[in-house]
Amino acid sequence: MALRFPQLLKVAEEQQNSKYSSGGKMIPTPEEAATFQPQVVAEGGWEKCWEDGVTPWDQGRATPLILHLLDSSSLPLGRTLVPGCGGGHDIVAMANPERFVVGLDISEKALKKANETYGSAPNAKYFAFMKEDFFTWRPDELFDLIFDYVFFCAIEPEMRPAWAKSMYELLKPEGELITLMYPITDHVGGAPYKVSVSAYECFLFVSIRTCFLFFPFGTTPYCKLEFGLSRRGCFLLPQNLFLYFSKLVFVKLQEVLFSSPLRVPLGFKAVSIEENPDSIPTRKGKEKLGRWKKIN
Ligand SMILES: C[S@@+](CC[C@H](N)C(=O)[O-])C[C@H]1O[C@@H](n2cnc3c(N)ncnc32)[C@H](O)[C@@H]1O
Numbered sequence: 356m357a358l359r360f361p362q363l364l365k366v367a368e369e370q371q372n373s374k375y376s377s378g379g380k381m382i383p384t385p386e387e388a389a390t391f392q393p394q395v396v397a398e399g400g401w402e403k404c405w406e407d408g409v410t411p412w413d414q415g416r417a418t419p420l421i422l423h424l425l426d427s428s429s430l431p432l433g434r435t436l437v438p439g440c441g442g443g444h445d446i447v448a449m450a451n452p453e454r455f456v457v458g459l460d461i462s463e464k465a466l467k468k469a470n471e472t473y474g475s476a477p478n479a480k481y482f483a484f485m486k487e488d489f490f491t492w493r494p495d496e497l498f499d500l501i502f503d504y505v506f507f508c509a510i511e512p513e514m515r516p517a518w519a520k521s522m523y524e525l526l527k528p529e530g531e532l533i534t535l536m537y538p539i540t541d542h543v544g545g546a547p548y549k550v551s552v553s554a555y556e557c558f559l560f561v562s563i564r565t566c567f568l569f570f571p572f573g574t575t576p577y578c579k580l581e582f583g584l585s586r587r588g589c590f591l592l593p594q595n596l597f598l599y600f601s602k603l604v605f606v607k608l609q610e611v612l613f614s615s616p617l618r619v620p621l622g623f624k625a626v627s628i629e630e631n632p633d634s635i636p637t638r639k640g641k642e643k644l645g646r647w648k649k650i651n
Pocket of ligand 1: 412459460
C-alpha cells in the first residue's frame with residue numbers, strides 16, 4: 356500500500372533530521388556554480404565530492420514534487436529508475452510494493468551513505484542502490500518510469516545525446532520519463548550546467564529530412580536521420596553496389612536541392628511541460644517539470 360501525504364511528510368522530516376542530512380544545503384546558485392565546477396572536475400570528480408561532504412545539491416530529504424505526485428497518485432507504478440541518485444532520498448520515498456525503485460550512482464561513497472541511511476528502512480525490499488554508469492549499464496529488465504533531477508545538469512553538455520539514448524534504451528515502450536529541469540538560468544559553466552526546455556527537446560526529439568526521390572530505377576521514399584534515437588536507420592539496401600552508390604549521389608543532390616529540415620518527434624513525445632508547483636524557495640522560477648512518453 357502507498358503512503359498517504361501525512362506519512363510522506365513524516366518520512367521527509369525524518370530524512371531531514373537524519374544523521375546523514377546535509378542540513379538542507381541546496382545546489383549552488385548560478386553564481387556559486389563557477390566555484391563548484393573546479394571542485395568536481397579538478398579535484399577528483401564525484402567520488403571526491405562525496406568523500407569530502409561537498410554535496411551542496413543534496414536537500415537531505417525527498418524532493419517535494421515527488422511527495423506531491425505520490426500524494427495525488429500521479430506517479431506511475433512499476434519498475435522505476437533514478438539515475439545519479441546521490442543520497443537516495445527520492446528512491447526511498449517512491450518505493451512501495453507496486454513500485455520497485457533502482458537508484459543508480461557511480462559514486463561508491465554516495466551509495467554507501469544511502470545504504471547506511473536507508474538500508475534498514477521499512478520498505479527496503481522495494482528498492483536497490485546500484486553502483487553503475489548510467490551511460491553503459493543495460494539491465495535485462497527495462498523500466499516503466501525514470502526520474503531525472505539534478506542529473507541532466509550535472510553531466511557534461513557533450514553527454515546529452517548519450518543521456519537521451521540511454522533514456523530511450525532503458526525505458527519500456529510507453530514508459531514515462533519525468534524530468535525536473537533545473538537550473539533554467541543563463542549562467543556560464545557548471546556543474547550544474549544551465550538547462551532549458553529546448554535543451555531537453557533537442558535530444559529527446561530528432562530532426563529528420565524527408566524527401567521523395569525520383570530515380571531512373573523508380574521512386575524511393577527516403578528518410579535520413581540527422582542524429583538521434585531512431586532505430587530506423589537508412590532504408591537503402593543495395594541490390595548491388597552500383598545501384599547503391601548511384602542512389603547515394605541522387606540522395607545528396609536532391610537533399611541539397613529540394614528538402615527542408617523538419618522537426619519531428621521521434622522516440623519521445625512531451626506530455627506536459629509546466630512550472631514546478633513545488634519548487635523549494637531557492638529554485639523557484641528556475642525549474643520546470645517535464646513529463647515525456649516513449650513512443651516508439
Ligand atoms: C548533482 S548530484 C545529484 C544527486 C541527486 N539526484 C540529488 O538530486 O540529490 C549528481 C549525481 O550523479 C552521479 N553521477 C554522475 N555521473 C554519473 C553516471 N554516469 N552514472 C550514474 N551516476 C552518475 C554523481 O555521483 C552524483 O551523485
